[in-house]
Every structure is written in structure tokens, then in C-alpha cells.
Amino acid sequence: MIQTQNLSKHFGKLCALNNVSVSLQKGKGVSLIGPNGSGKTTFIKCLLGMVIPDAGRICFNDQPILRDSWDYRKQIGYMPQIGRYPDNMRVRQVFDLMTDLRKDSHCGPLDEELIEEFGLKSSFDKPMRTLSGGTRQKVSACLAFLFDPAVLVLDEPTAGLDPLAAEALKAKVLREQQKGKLVLMTSHILNDLEELTTDVMYLVEGDLLFFESVENILERTEETRFAKAIAKIMAQQGKISPTPQRKTIAL
Numbered sequence: 001m002i003q004t005q006n007l008s009k010h011f012g013k014l015c016a017l018n019n020v021s022v023s024l025q026k027g028k029g030v031s032l033i034g035p036n037g038s039g040k041t042t043f044i045k046c047l048l049g050m051v052i053p054d055a056g057r058i059c060f061n062d063q064p065i066l067r068d069s070w071d072y073r074k075q076i077g078y079m080p081q082i083g084r085y086p087d088n089m090r091v092r093q094v095f096d097l098m099t100d101l102r103k104d105s106h107c108g109p110l111d112e113e114l115i116e117e118f119g120l121k122s123s124f125d126k127p128m129r130t131l132s133g134g135t136r137q138k139v140s141a142c143l144a145f146l147f148d149p150a151v152l153v154l155d156e157p158t159a160g161l162d163p164l165a166a167e168a169l170k171a172k173v174l175r176e177q178q179k180g181k182l183v184l185m186t187s188h189i190l191n192d193l194e195e196l197t198t199d200v201m202y203l204v205e206g207d208l209l210f211f212e213s214v215e216n217i218l219e220r221t222e223e224t225r226f227a228k229a230i231a232k233i234m235a236q237q238g239k240i241s242p243t244p245q246r247k248t249i250a251l
């Protein structure tokens with residue numbers, strides 16, 4: 001569904017992504033894991049066309065993504081780490097605006113399941129600037145699912161959500177995955193990823209350390225729990241490079 005080949009991105013001298021090649025398939029729950037600053041958000045933004053890679057190729061449904069051909073993005077629902085919205089717009093207006101922008105390309109029914117489950121309609125008349133951080137996250141989550149996209153990209157989806165809302169979101173992600181959608185997500189809360197993950201994409205300092213199924217990871221770490229297995233890998237990784245020297249390029 002999504003393939004990257006030798007994807008690289010530098011910010012000045014800093015190498016944020018270094019020759020990353022992966023294949024993300026439909027029906028999978030891919031967790032993008034790695035220490036702070038390892039390139040997770042940069043990778044996601046490259047897929048979404050929000051960051052332009054310096055080198056490499058991205059294919060969506062076997063078609064290479066070319067500059068200025070953004071149509072594929074309609075098939076991706078994106079929940080950003082921090083959702084930014086016009087402060088004075090009411091929640092209802094944000095949803096109306098998004099629906100209006102998509103009315104020519106989206107003809108199926110809107111997926112309002114999460115709006116109902118979060119009870120978000122009770123906040124529909126509130127201006128965005130007055131929302132709590134968690135409610136703002138709920139708006140971002142509901143928008144990501146609204147147009148029933150084939151791919152969901154969720155950057156720290158449960159951060160700031162109360163436990164009930166986090167569980168509702170996880171159950172929704174699982175249902176969509178079971179329908180055959182591809183879900184790519186990041187989180188530092190490994191327990192939140194446990195039920196949703198089929199494969200792990202592990203980045204360190206812009207390098208893809210491994211892309212591996214959960215079964216393989218459990219087997220090679222001799223652990224039964226996903227969170228423990230990943231923590232073990234992270235600890236080993238920390239021992240290998242206790243004072244990480246970020247790769248830079250000579251300009």
C-alpha cells in the first residue's frame with residue numbers, strides 16, 4: 001500500500017532520515033517507535049507531503065508520489081501530535097469546514113462513530129480556543145476518521161486523552177484495522193500500542209534499525225509482552241550507543 005525506498009531527509013547538517021526503505025501493507029498496525037528525535041514525525045510528514053525528502057521514493061498503491069500530485073492524501077486520515085485550529089472557530093465550524101473542503105471528492109457517508117463515542121457533540125458550540133488539551137485531541141482524532149480513509153496515520157494518538165477516551169480510540173483503531181485499513185502510529189506509551197501493533201518500525205537517529213513483526217520481536221527477545229520486549233531492545237540499544245553522536249553531513 002505504501003512503500004518507501006531509500007528515503008532521506010536532512011535539516012541543515014542533521015540527518016533526520018537516512019535511506020529508509022519499508023513496505024507498509026493494508027490491514028497492518030505498524031508502530032513507529034524510537035527515542036526522541038529519531039525521525040518518526042519526519043517520516044510521517046514525508047508520507048503526507050508536509051516535508052519534502054532530499055532523496056528516495058515513496059509509492060502509494062504502487063504509484064510513485066510526485067511533487068504537486070497530492071491526490072493520494074485524500075486516502076489518508078492524519079491525527080497530528082498537536083492539532084492546530086483557528087482559535088475563534090467553533091468545533092462545529094471546524095467539522096463543517098473540513099466537510100465542505102472535501103465535498104467534491106468524498107461521496108460516502110461520514111464516519112461519525114468516534115464523535116458519538118467521545119460525546120463530542122456537547123462541545124460543538126465551543127470556540128476551539130476554549131477547549132482543553134484532551135478535547136482538542138478528540139477533535140483531531142474524529143477528523144482523522146471522518147472521511148473513512150484507507151490509511152490512518154496517528155502521531156501520539158492517546159497523548160492527553162483520559163483513560164476512557166484512550167480506550168475508545170484504541171477500539172476504533174482496531175475495528176478499522178480489521179476492516180483492512182493500514183494504521184501507522186507512534187507513541188511512547190508502549191502499553192497503548194500493544195493491542196494494535198502487528199509490526200514495528202524502529203528508528204534510531206534517522207536509521208531504520210528494523211522492521212519486524214511482533215511475533216518475531218517477542219521470540220528473539222524471549223518476552224511475552226510487547227512493551228517489555230521493546231523496552232529490552234531500547235535498553236540494549238542504549239548500551240550500544242550510550243552517548244549518541246548524531247550523524248551530520250559535511251556541507
Ligand SMILES: Nc1ncnc2c1ncn2[C@@H]1O[C@H](COP(=O)(O)OP(=O)(O)OP(=O)(O)O)[C@@H](O)[C@H]1O
Binds near residue numbers: 035037038039040041
Ligand atoms: N523543521 C525542522 N528543522 C530543523 N530540524 C528539524 C525539523 N524537524 C525535525 N527536526 C529535527 O529532526 C530530528 C528528528 O525529529 P522528529 O520530530 O522527526 O523526531 P521524532 O522521532 O518524531 O521525535 P519525538 O519522539 O520527540 O516526537 C530531530 O533532531 C529534530 O530536532
